[in-house]
Amino acid sequence: MSGIGSSDVARVAALARLVFTDEETQEMARDLEQILGHVRSLDTLDTEGVPPTAHGFDLATPLRPDRPVEPLDPELAVSNAPARQGTAFLVPKMLEEEG
DSSP: OOOHHHHHHHHHHHHOOOOOHHHHHHHHHHHHHHHHHHHHHHHGGTTTTOOOOOOSSSOOOOOOOOOOOOOOHHHHTTTTTTETTHHHEEEOOOOOOOO
């Protein structure tokens, strides 16, 4: 597998709109190559019979019972709104309408 070169770092930096000096580009290439080397070392681990998992141990997902409740009073919902019209929140217009 080929390593990460300065041209790879420069391309990604340009896409991310980052500006690196030549020295920083070389340093970043070395750092990224070390990181990928560590990740490649994980390929040597024997994972036969190990089920895929998102966590190293079981996590309980506590869920509350799903019971209907009374809705929030609309007047109470907008009582602290900086701007409102009736029971609706007023927000600044962000997009121009087409046509």
